[in-house]
Amino acid sequence: MPLASPTVVALSDQDPRELGQYRVAGRLGSGGMGSVYLAEGPTGLVAIKVIKPHLAHDPEFLRRFRQEVAAARKVSRWCTAPVLDGQLAETPLWVVTEYVPGLDLGRHVKEHGPLTGAAGEALAVGVAVALSAIHQAGIVHRDLKPGNVLLSPFGPRVIDFGISRALDTEQATRSGQMLGTPGYMAPELFSGQVEQAADIFAWGCVVAAATSTTTPGRSPFAADNMMQAFHRVMQEEPDLNGVEPTLRELVRAALARDPAARPTAEELVSQLSGPGTTVAEVARTLRLGVGYGPAMAPPPPAARPAWRLRDLAIGAGAGVAAVGLVTGVVAGLRALPPSPPEGTETLYDETFSSDDSGWDNSGLTSPTTERGYTGQGRYTMAEDYSNTIQWSTAPVNAVLPDRSLVSVKMDLSQAVASWNGVFCEYSKTDDAKDDLIYMLQVSSDGKSKITKVAGTVWEDLTPDLTIPPFDQKAPVQVRAECVREGDEVRVALWLGDELVAEHVDQGVTTAAGRPRFGLYMSAGKDSKSRVSYDDFTIARLS
Known part of the structure; x- marks a missing residue:
């Protein structure tokens, strides 16, 4: 079976070469909360997550x-990527986990089809074993999905069972936002009830998606947003016709709407492996047999060309034992450059030096206009008595590429309690029911987030993330990376040279319209908030 291409990239001058007793070989991913590195320690290859200083x-x-x-370190290594070490008392903060080679389950099914027969049963047992270990440590995973199950040479490994929510949980509590992935959320999660039984429901969805021969890769409650997910789990019955027959009834039991009616993780293991079989016994003997094994070695560290990690053959692909330092990524970590991306060709360039270039001009050209040109070489939008949300689409007649970089200088010196930034739009028509828009935003009080509008439903794809301090009195460079590939949309937001938010949105079947880009702001009523923009460009990404 073919393997995924390596995602390990060479270290930049800003990356560490050593962290404690670990030698760093390459970067596995970067995001709004930190970077993940491949390293070698006394026991072999590990993944090290380094938290950004401003969060620390x-x-x-x-x-x-x-x-x-502390909670994650109590989890047994049964079918998980255990936490091995960490530096938590001084900066930089970092945590070491086992490195897990192999594809994530979602990508495997997409590229190679469902797991059937013994492989499907081994997957079901392995994920149940992992949940047993997680639950025994008193943890509720809360976001079990195919992207959080890695298919290693030694069986499935469940990742991201706690550390990633060190920030997310707090932000969700403040905003009332629900955490989870539509299609894998148990009914009780929508009312704020978080118990271990919710992970059993997700187990049923994951196993069904992985083994179904009729709808491979799709949860029995597949949904594009929270509203649709809520309706489906509350009103509809799961379609399990294509699910592996030996697993179907146990999956049905796991999807019971009543949490008390679902089996526990230990009961799942017992029913799948036979009465009297312990979880530990199953964990020691489990193998998937999907064929993942050694692949290419990562690039050697620039300062240490001779040490032995150069010659190691390691598993590659999206299967990093990550604990969620890349915010909101659904399908595992992806390698990002150490600095903002650069466009290969500028397709649209607007300096706002003239007020007849086609941008929405709702009033007279003036520094105090509600939305329009200032007459001073800038464009402005402001909250007024009737509009707390303002949009303006770049008047581009050409068809723009699916891989684009949107850049603008943004002046927040008059911004008050507002969210400000750019948007990427892929709506099929101009009808509101077909809206598909991603807003990449920075707040006037030092936060960032990505919000999705699908039809009439608004959904925050990331929590409100604290960003590095910046001079609010001076214009700041904002860059939005907007990439559409098939039914996947990837968006990332850069503020200056810092990556402050990113998200990968999968299964977006409505992303069918031509790309459009523009400016966005929202503010509280009577805030008198105003934001100004200059040097707006759209460039092609390679």
Whole structure:
């Protein structure tokens, strides 16, 4: 079976070469919360997650991060990627987990089809074993999905069972936002009830998606947004016709709407492996047999060309034993450059030096207009008595590429309690019911987030993330990376040279319209908030 291409990239001058007793070989991924590195330690290959300094100095984040790491270290290594080490008392903060080679389950099914027969049963048992270990440590995973199951040479490994929510949980509590992936969320999660039985429901969805021969890769409650997910789990019965026959009834039991009616993780293991079989016994003998094994070695570290990691054959692909330092990524970590991306060709360039270039001009050209040109070489939008949300689409007649970089200089010196930034749009028509828009935003009080509009449903794809301090009195460079590939949309937001938010949205069947880009702001009523923009460009990404 073919393997995925390596995702390990060479270290830049800003990357560490050593972290404690670990030698760093390459970068596996970067995101709004930190970077993930491949390294070698006394026991072999590991993945090290390094937290960004500005988060490490946030007392509330630090408290939750230490709490989540302590809980994660109690989880048995049965079918998980265990936490091995960490530096939690001084900066930089970092955590070491086992490195897991292999594809994530979602990608495997997409590229190679469903797991059937013994492989499907081994997957079901392995994920149940992992949930047993997680639950025994008193943890609720809360986001079990195919992207959080890695198919290693030694069986399935469940990842991301706690540490990634050191920040997310706090933000969700403040905003009332639900955490989870539509299509894999148990009914009770929609009312704020978080118990271990919710992970059993997700287990049923994952096993069904992985083994179904009629709808491979799709949850029995597949949904594009939270509203649709809520309706399906509350009103509809799961279609399990294509699910592996030996697993179907157990999956049906796991999908019971009543949490008390679902089996426990230990009961799943017993029913799948036979009465009297312990979880530990199953964990020691489990193999998937999907064929993942050694692949290419990562690039050698620039400062240490001779040490033996150069010659190691390691598993490659999206299967990093990550604990969620890349915010919101659904299908595992992807390698990002150490600096903002550069466009290969500028397709549209607007300096706003003239007020007849086609941008929406709702009033007279003036520095105080509600939405329009300032007459001073800038464009402005403001909250007024009737509009707390403002949009303006770049008047581009050409068909823009699916891989685009949108850049603008944004002046927040008059911004008050507002969210400001750019948007990427892929709506099929101009009818509101077909809206598909991603807003990449920075707040006037030092936060960032990505919000999705699908039809009439607004959904925050990331929590409100604390960003590095910046001079609010001076224009700041904002870059939005917007990439559409098939039914997947990837968006990333850069502020200056910092990547402050990113998300990969999968299964977006409605992303069918031609790309459009523009400016966005929202503010509280009577805030009198205003934002100004200059040097707006759209460039092609390679």
